[in-house]
Amino acid sequence: EIVLTQSPGTLSLSPGERATLSCRASQSVSGNSLAWYQQKPGQAPRLVMYGVSSRATGIPDRFSGSGSGTDFTLTISRLEPEDFAVYYCQQYGSSPRTFGQGTKVEIK
């Protein structure tokens, strides 16, 4: 099983600042099959990024993804108020498909 470890656990930033979220896999992720989801309180997760660096429909270009192998990053270039949420990474290239434990991006 591929274990995904996200860091930091919590990121305290101000609107307009840059957010850098990390997702490290215990073994190489097959075929760049790495996604990121955003979850706000009381809501279902929403796909933000897939295939490491492809933005999902409707996701603004301040979101970008990068990485390969075992190290992946989600970057939000300038935080907007609606970006404060919990972000989860997921690998979907091998079974079992697994999620990281999440990074909370909170308002400083």
Added chain:
Amino acid sequence: EVQLLASGGGLIQPGGSLRLSCAASGFSFSSYAMSWVRQIPGKGLELVSAVTGRGDGPYYADSVKGRFTVSRDNSQNTLYLQMKSLRADDAAVYYCAKCGSSDSCYSPLDPWGQGTLVTVSS
């Protein structure tokens, strides 16, 4: 607009059974594999089951294998999760989510339904 509406959650005693449903609309339901993902409130996510567009080749997480059964009715655009022998650690919000292809759920999940809460307690 793609919509997924999960229902069927509730309070159930340990050892009991429950069936969750997920009504889909806005896309060709039979053309996509579907999945169930659960989340213990305040905790992480676990993909517990998935099924192809045809309704075969089910996947189950080890934690639910032998106790949960996934199925779908493509004529009714509905996904199901039959849960038996429920345990306290099955308590979670259960989300249905659309996979990216017909044959498997080795894909990102998009979109997700709103979730239905399952509470297991005596």
